[in-house]
Amino acid sequence: MTYKDAGVDIDAGDEMVRRIAPLVRRTFGPRVMDNFGSFAGLFRLDYNERLFKRNYVDPVLVACTDGVGTKLKVAFQCGKIDTIGIDLVAMSVNDLICCGAEPLFFLDYLATGKLSPEQAEEIIRGISDGCLSAGCSLLGGETAEMPDFYAPGEFDLAGFAIGVIERKKLIDGSETVPGDSVIALASEGLHSNGYGLARRVLLDRAGYKIDDSPAELEGASVGQVMLAPTRIYVKPVLNVLAQYKVKRVIKAMAHITGGGLGGNLPRVLPAGLTARINRKGWQVPAVFKLIQAKGPVDETEMYRVFNMGVGFVLVVAASFAQSVMAQLRRQGERCWELGKIKKGDPELEWA
Numbered sequence: 001m002t003y004k005d006a007g008v009d010i011d012a013g014d015e016m017v018r019r020i021a022p023l024v025r026r027t028f029g030p031r032v033m034d035n036f037g038s039f040a041g042l043f044r045l046d047y048n049e050r051l052f053k054r055n056y057v058d059p060v061l062v063a064c065t066d067g068v069g070t071k072l073k074v075a076f077q078c079g080k081i082d083t084i085g086i087d088l089v090a091m092s093v094n095d096l097i098c099c100g101a102e103p104l105f106f107l108d109y110l111a112t113g114k115l116s117p118e119q120a121e122e123i124i125r126g127i128s129d130g131c132l133s134a135g136c137s138l139l140g141g142e143t144a145e146m147p148d149f150y151a152p153g154e155f156d157l158a159g160f161a162i163g164v165i166e167r168k169k170l171i172d173g174s175e176t177v178p179g180d181s182v183i184a185l186a187s188e189g190l191h192s193n194g195y196g197l198a199r200r201v202l203l204d205r206a207g208y209k210i211d212d213s214p215a216e217l218e219g220a221s222v223g224q225v226m227l228a229p230t231r232i233y234v235k236p237v238l239n240v241l242a243q244y245k246v247k248r249v250i251k252a253m254a255h256i257t258g259g260g261l262g263g264n265l266p267r268v269l270p271a272g273l274t275a276r277i278n279r280k281g282w283q284v285p286a287v288f289k290l291i292q293a294k295g296p297v298d299e300t301e302m303y304r305v306f307n308m309g310v311g312f313v314l315v316v317a318a319s320f321a322q323s324v325m326a327q328l329r330r331q332g333e334r335c336w337e338l339g340k341i342k343k344g345d346p347e348l349e350w351a
Helices: 010-025 073-078 084-099 117-134 195-205 222-228 234-242 258-267 288-296 299-305 317-332
Strands: 059-066 102-112 136-145 155-166 182-185 250-255 273-277 312-316 333-342
Touching: 010 136, 010 258, 059 084, 073 084, 073 102, 073 155, 073 195, 073 222, 073 299, 084 102, 084 155, 084 234, 084 250, 084 273, 084 288, 117 136, 117 234, 136 288, 182 317, 195 222, 195 299, 195 333, 222 288, 234 250, 234 312, 234 317, 250 258, 258 273, 288 299, 312 317, 312 333
Parallel strands: 102 136
Antiparallel strands: 059 155, 102 155, 182 312, 182 333, 250 312, 273 333
């Protein structure tokens, strides 16, 4: 009896490595020491090349890990898995930049019942695309073939991001004061949170098929809006931070994931401060309105589970708010003033 007879195909693993090698290498920057196929990836924190010189004085490493949850189920139903890797990268790197850190490299873990090199290549292509968007290197990963553990054609993913920031530039919310502006960056819809509820409402209770296009979605299908990749905010946010080398203009940042605005923004505010949010200040995307109507789901629960159209938040010195928003818009971001910081209990105030 062979390992292949038991359900693990070593040759398929070798074929997968051959297929993904160019997808991995295209993410390499000047700090990656190319030893692809070795037991661990190598990355230089400091480097002295004339064109790319960067050395740190007091570096702090920043680490994040996440997955994409049951959004994978929607990908399986749609037969479209080439963008789920973007979600995987986004969920970690968007967290990582909340303290102002620069993502350096990313690692992935892919587990499946039976390894398909073609399927793995599609998954890694999405991860590679996400790394390019985030400006980080796909330094390595692990693929686990686990017979009898997953349904045929299904898999699970986890991702790990490492970044760095100079200690004196850490953004921790401590300098936030009453009167600071809260700026919202638009999401692309559901991103990668709340899919347990979204799937139960749209696919089970409402009975929509993946290819159905309800009038509320204005021509898009249910599958399309549910698989829209999580937006990666790394480059526009870091570009804004780079404009202020001395002044502390950006006071705090929050990635709006599970728990919504109310569960994430207060995490980065000092004790004694809250935010007054103008709920009428933006147009909630159609997918959230559809979920709320078809559930039906109480509005409070909607804002507790979903991002409701706000993917990322910056707390900014009030006098710089318009300038920061102008910079973000020039980089293609949809943004608006969401509210103001004020004294109060941690729970957000809604206007």
